[in-house]
Amino acid sequence: MNVNHYIGFDVHKKTVSYCVKTADGKIVEEGKLLATHDALRQWAGKRQEPWRGAMEATLFSGWIYDTLRPFAAELQMGHPALMKAIAASKKKNDKLDARKIADMVRCDLLPACYVAPVEIRELRRMLRYRNLVVGQATRMKNKMSGMLMEVGAEYSRRRLHGKQYFSELLDRLEEVPESVKDLLRLSRGAMETFETTQQQLLARLRRDSLLARRVILLESIRGVGEVTALTWALEVSDPHRFSSVARAVSYCGLTSALVSSADKQQRGPLSKQRNAHLQTVLVEAAKLAPRWNPQLAALHARELERGNRNRATLAVARKLVAYLLAVDKSGQPFEVRNPLVAETEAQEVA
Numbered sequence: 001m002n003v004n005h006y007i008g009f010d011v012h013k014k015t016v017s018y019c020v021k022t023a024d025g026k027i028v029e030e031g032k033l034l035a036t037h038d039a040l041r042q043w044a045g046k047r048q049e050p051w052r053g054a055m056e057a058t059l060f061s062g063w064i065y066d067t068l069r070p071f072a073a074e075l076q077m078g079h080p081a082l083m084k085a086i087a088a089s090k091k092k093n094d095k096l097d098a099r100k101i102a103d104m105v106r107c108d109l110l111p112a113c114y115v116a117p118v119e120i121r122e123l124r125r126m127l128r129y130r131n132l133v134v135g136q137a138t139r140m141k142n143k144m145s146g147m148l149m150e151v152g153a154e155y156s157r158r159r160l161h162g163k164q165y166f167s168e169l170l171d172r173l174e175e176v177p178e179s180v181k182d183l184l185r186l187s188r189g190a191m192e193t194f195e196t197t198q199q200q201l202l203a204r205l206r207r208d209s210l211l212a213r214r215v216i217l218l219e220s221i222r223g224v225g226e227v228t229a230l231t232w233a234l235e236v237s238d239p240h241r242f243s244s245v246a247r248a249v250s251y252c253g254l255t256s257a258l259v260s261s262a263d264k265q266q267r268g269p270l271s272k273q274r275n276a277h278l279q280t281v282l283v284e285a286a287k288l289a290p291r292w293n294p295q296l297a298a299l300h301a302r303e304l305e306r307g308n309r310n311r312a313t314l315a316v317a318r319k320l321v322a323y324l325l326a327v328d329k330s331g332q333p334f335e336v337r338n339p340l341v342a343e344t345e346a347q348e349v350a
Helices: 037-045 061-071 080-086 094-106 118-150 163-172 178-206 209-218 226-236 245-251 276-291 294-304 309-330 339-349
Strands: 005-011 015-021 027-034 051-056 074-078 256-261 264-270
Touching (some): 005 061, 015 094, 051 061, 178 209, 226 309, 245 309, 276 294, 294 309
Parallel strands (some): 051 074
Antiparallel strands (some): 256 264
């Protein structure tokens, strides 16, 4: 299909500014639309020329992208950080931003980012909400411990969140204000609600046919649990978009920032340009995986000999990414490539 128009969209919560240009950069039309499904469909349905468009990836770009995509010959999302670097200028407003995005599309300079299918994004939203709920439950647990310490109550930290022990604890607490007991009961109720909610969300994710086989394959890697497998599958979506392990490791936020100038290179802390959800889950998994996986235990031990525990954890996390990417791309259960070498390393660690 021959594309005659190139359209840049500057999206906001309530409005969408647009600019339509031809291949030679001439402005055909520009304006502002209400950010509603009906308004966008009505506008896009009146386009008589085939068009390519783009918008910056933001919190509310997803539904706008889904609404306009059926009407476009091609529609892309741009990477926010890279677009700001390319289009930085003194003067900035919605109209100018739409024009710049249209020029990026027209000149094929748009730093496009990957857009996952709608089904994956819906499941991803559910998993991220589950992570939020787990975080709130953890805060409730910490708050309960804090309140007991504030009033000088004696309790078992290990058993505090057991239902029977908690009930017994409230009955035998002395010299503790009733207001604190009431707050403890409220906190306990909120914690149980959060726990029930996160279990229900996990159950719904388990039943999804899109994820079932992928999760089973990913869990064939010793040390990879259900939450790690789900997070990888939903945050990565299509593993084939990574041409190498290094790119996947960078996407997961497990590489340090690099500054290179005049034949000098300097490594900084871990880069902030990453998928924060994957980074968190992989680092937490890397702390526990060596207990169950002999190969990862051997790698952790070797790195630990250098005297830095954090670097050892990062090395395990990077190796986990390599394992996850290989299994996800091949569609086959994980197998140790050199069983004899792996067994020898495991014995040395033991």
